[in-house]
Amino acid sequence: xxxxxxxxxxxxxxxxxxxxxxxxxxxxxxxxxxxxxxxxxxxxxxxxxxxxxxxxxxxxxxxxxxxxxxxxxxxxxxxxxxxxxxxxxxxxxxxxxxxxxxxxxxxxxxxxxxxxxxxxxxxxxxxxxxxxxxxxxxxxxxxxxxxxxxxxxxxxxxxxxxxxxxxxxxxxxxxxxxxxxxxxxxxxxxxxxxxxxxxxxxxxxxxxxxxxxxxxxxxxxxxxxxxxxxxxxxxxxxxxxxxxxxxxxxxxxxxxxxxxxxxxxxxxxxxxxxxxxxxxxxxxxxxxxxxxxxxxxxxxxxxxxxxxxxxxxxxxxxxxxxxxxxxxxxxxxxxxxxxxxxxxxxxxxxxxxxxxxxxxxxxxxxxxxxxxxxxxxxxxxxxxxxxxxxxxxxxxxxxxxxxxxxxxxxxxxxxxxxxxxxxxxxxxxxxxxxxxxxxxxxxxxxxxxxxxxxxxxxxxxxxxxxxxxxxxxxxxxxxxxxxxxxxxx
Amino acid sequence: xxxxxxxxxxxxxxxxxxxxxxxxxxxxxxxxxxxxxxxxxxxxxxxxxxxxxxxxxxxxxxxxxxxxxxxxxxxxxxxxxxxxxxxxxxxxxxxxxxxxxxxxxxxxxxxxxxxxxxxxxxxxxxxxxxxxxxxxxxxxxxxxxxxxxxxxxxxxxxxxxxxxxxxxxxxxxxxxxxxxxxxxxxxxxxxxxxxxxxxxxxxxxxxxxxxxxxxxxxxxxxxxxxxxxxxxxxxxxxxxxxxxxxxx
Numbered sequence: 001x002x003x004x005x006x007x008x009x010x011x012x013x014x015x016x017x018x019x020x021x022x023x024x025x026x027x028x029x030x031x032x033x034x035x036x037x038x039x040x041x042x043x044x045x046x047x048x049x050x051x052x053x054x055x056x057x058x059x060x061x062x063x064x065x066x067x068x069x070x071x072x073x074x075x076x077x078x079x080x081x082x083x084x085x086x087x088x089x090x091x092x093x094x095x096x097x098x099x100x101x102x103x104x105x106x107x108x109x110x111x112x113x114x115x116x117x118x119x120x121x122x123x124x125x126x127x128x129x130x131x132x133x134x135x136x137x138x139x140x141x142x143x144x145x146x147x148x149x150x151x152x153x154x155x156x157x158x159x160x161x162x163x164x165x166x167x168x169x170x171x172x173x174x175x176x177x178x179x180x181x182x183x184x185x186x187x188x189x190x191x192x193x194x195x196x197x198x199x200x201x202x203x204x205x206x207x208x209x210x211x212x213x214x215x216x217x218x219x220x221x222x223x224x225x226x227x228x229x230x231x232x233x234x235x236x237x238x239x240x241x242x243x244x245x246x247x248x249x250x251x252x253x254x255x256x257x258x259x260x261x262x263x264x265x266x267x268x269x270x271x272x273x274x275x276x277x278x279x280x281x282x283x284x285x286x287x288x289x290x291x292x293x294x295x296x297x298x299x300x301x302x303x304x305x306x307x308x309x310x311x312x313x314x315x316x317x318x319x320x321x322x323x324x325x326x327x328x329x330x331x332x333x334x335x336x337x338x339x340x341x342x343x344x345x346x347x348x349x350x351x352x353x354x355x356x357x358x359x360x361x362x363x364x365x366x367x368x369x370x371x372x373x374x375x376x377x378x379x380x381x382x383x384x385x386x387x388x389x390x391x392x393x394x395x396x397x398x399x400x401x402x403x404x405x406x407x408x409x410x411x412x413x414x415x416x417x418x419x420x421x422x423x424x425x426x427x428x429x430x431x432x433x434x435x436x437x438x439x440x441x442x443x444x445x446x447x448x449x450x451x452x453x454x455x456x457x458x459x460x461x462x463x464x465x466x467x468x469x470x471x472x473x474x475x476x477x478x479x480x481x482x483x484x485x486x487x488x489x
Numbered sequence: 490x491x492x493x494x495x496x497x498x499x500x501x502x503x504x505x506x507x508x509x510x511x512x513x514x515x516x517x518x519x520x521x522x523x524x525x526x527x528x529x530x531x532x533x534x535x536x537x538x539x540x541x542x543x544x545x546x547x548x549x550x551x552x553x554x555x556x557x558x559x560x561x562x563x564x565x566x567x568x569x570x571x572x573x574x575x576x577x578x579x580x581x582x583x584x585x586x587x588x589x590x591x592x593x594x595x596x597x598x599x600x601x602x603x604x605x606x607x608x609x610x611x612x613x614x615x616x617x618x619x620x621x622x623x624x625x626x627x628x629x630x631x632x633x634x635x636x637x638x639x640x641x642x643x644x645x646x647x648x649x650x651x652x653x654x655x656x657x658x659x660x661x662x663x664x665x666x667x668x669x670x671x672x673x674x675x676x677x678x679x680x681x682x683x684x685x686x687x688x689x690x691x692x693x694x695x696x697x698x699x700x701x702x703x704x705x706x707x708x709x710x711x712x713x714x715x716x717x718x719x720x721x722x723x724x725x726x727x728x729x730x731x732x733x734x735x736x737x
Contacts, residue, residue: 073540112492214636259591280640355695410649435577436540437577438577438578438579440540440561441573441576441579442575442579442587442591443538443560443561443562443565444537444538444561444562444564444565444570444571444573445565445587445588445591445595445647445651446562446564446565446566446591446592446594446595446598447594448560448562448594449560449562451562451594452562452588454592455579455582455587456579456582458581458582459580459582459630460579460581461580461582462580462581462582463581
């Protein structure tokens with residue numbers, strides 16, 4: 001209740017895209033273009049062992065022979081992969097430093113973005129900020145990771161991927177690419193060759209991670225892409241909740257964010273993964289600029305009774321192409337997908353999930369809320385499949401679309417495959433237009449048009465917002481309101 | 490309080506209000522009765538600023554202030570309230586959230602301080618008790634899955650919490666059984682006062698036994714065809730609208 005009001009209050013004071021600023025900082029770049037040398041350059045910058053470079057080069061060879069996929073309901077001109085930079089890093093210390101070593105300009109950037117990097121302040125409650133650990137990734141490198149010591153005491157490893165490759169090679173070698181194989185798809189393969197930074201999390205058996213973990217991705221440099229790689233492993237009986245946030249400056253050019261996220265849940269483990277994606281969406285009138293968000297996210301519920309829950313709030317990006325999925329391998333494992341995807345202006349989104357039921361008695365649940373406004377296009381694409389051994393598999397899917405205005409579109413493309421006779425799949429879908437009658441009713445009670453739309457939309461997405469960690473739910477609610485500014489009238 | 494002069498309004502090509510003139514002084518309760526299609530609901534929508542109605546002539550003022558140039562929410566902030574004939578369902582938004590958001594939006598528009606959550610909840614509890622509503626119902630999404638009678642009670646509850654100056658009840662009695670009618674009417678009567686006025690739109694005299702009007706008007710073919718005291722409602726109950734419909 002307070003949150004709804006909060007939204008209504010705060011929205012008036014916010015600009016359309018408030019994270020669109022650029023940080024002036026000296027950066028170093030890889031030479032433009034993409035070839036074996038680029039891959040070697042990145043690997044050397046990160047002081048990687050030989051096996052990692054070999055892994056990258058193999059991915060590069062495979063990618064060179066692949067073609068960009070064209071099955072999604074999105075359109076964009078061909079990307080010139082030679083006209084981009086694959087590594088950009090602040091010219092200070094590479095790799096995670098202690099807070100004292102981080103460039104003050106960077107600290108100011110995160111302050112401006114509202115990301116708490118100062119542990120003392122968080123601990124002392126000075127900023128009133130929630131207590132969660134942050135890995136801050138700026139372009140291609142992680143600049144700092146907070147609360148590492150406290151987490152280490154609980155046995156939890158939380159660090160940048162670059163550091164994990166150097167410090168925990170046995171874990172990385174065991175799990176990297178085990179959920180999303182190198183050549184899984186075009187963008188995942190590209191990522192495997194040139195991935196820069198992302199987070200690595202390992203929670204040992206029986207440990208409940210003592211705080212929320214989060215990674216904050218920031219694209220800053222022009223002409224570069226971001227190739228995040230994140231790997232989270234919850235060992236037997238472990239629990240972890242993780243959140244990623246993303247923003248970028250406003251630029252006229254399109255920038256590529258091709259990430260790969262792999263989650264592994266062993267026996268009785270649980271991972272909650274939440275995303276609040278607010279990349280720059282491009283100019284709402286001309287469609288110029290904005291991030292191409294081509295992301296592969298997949299979880300492997302490897303152990304019996306393991307559980308993975310994806311929650312995503314997708315508001316930014318010019319194009320979103322993303323299907324966080326669960327492979328339900330372990331017996332009675334559970335996969336969940338809760339999604340809010342908002343498109344406005346000229347944005348295009350093709351997003352959904354795959355629930356692959358392999359094990360007996362596996363269950364999954366999909367709640368998707370798509371909102372389209374302006375001249376945007378919003379597609380839900382999902383697959384629910386049960387393999388012959390997945391007897392007793394159950395899925396419930398609910399897929400709701402809300403249209404605001406008359407120039408947007410919503411599409412729902414569900415695929416259902418049942419290869420045994422003992423599974424139960426339910427699918428419900430609705431498409432509605434924001435009703436003039438509801439709007440008038442709310443306005444008669446005193447709400448302005450903008451406030452009325454926000455309230456109705458917040459009601460529409462409520463089921464999903466409730467799945468987010470408390471602090472982020474409030475944040476996400478504000479974001480929903482901002483994303484729809486100017487969508488009526 | 491409310492002054493309507495020669496009001497003409499149309500929807501598309503169809504003229505529905507054809508020169509309606511009406512004065513409702515502060516503190517009074519006026520009833521508008523009339524046959525189906527006379528323009529009763531149109532009058533309530535034109536007054537509250539629903540989009541889709543074109544005002545072609547005439548004026549509408551609340552305490553000397555022009556209403557017609559204002560947006561629906563601006564009129565609400567001036568103290569205009571419409572209890573809907575068919576209240577809307579608002580999925581996912583708890584009734585308490587909806588009402589408090591609306592109340593504070595109105596207060597903000599009037600330059601008043603927001604009402605704190607504890608104060609609001611205290612008032613909401615009291616109002617719900619007066620209307621014999623289960624308070625838990627206010628935590629549910631507004632009107633979703635409510636019965637017709639429950640929705641009408643919820644309208645009166647909103648009216649009580651928003652405390653408007655000028656209230657329009659559009660067929661509030663429809664869908665109410667006798668007990669509910671009494672409770673709702675008591676709720677409405679509690680809001681009467683020297684600074685407030687009420688316009689009751691109804692088909693039937695029954696409601697006026699509970700909410701006693703000062704004046705009764707017959708609306709036929711977009712105009713006030715007759716006005717009188719409470720006895721006019723009784724006469725209409727006996728004789729029907731025939732002679733007004735014919736005259737028009």
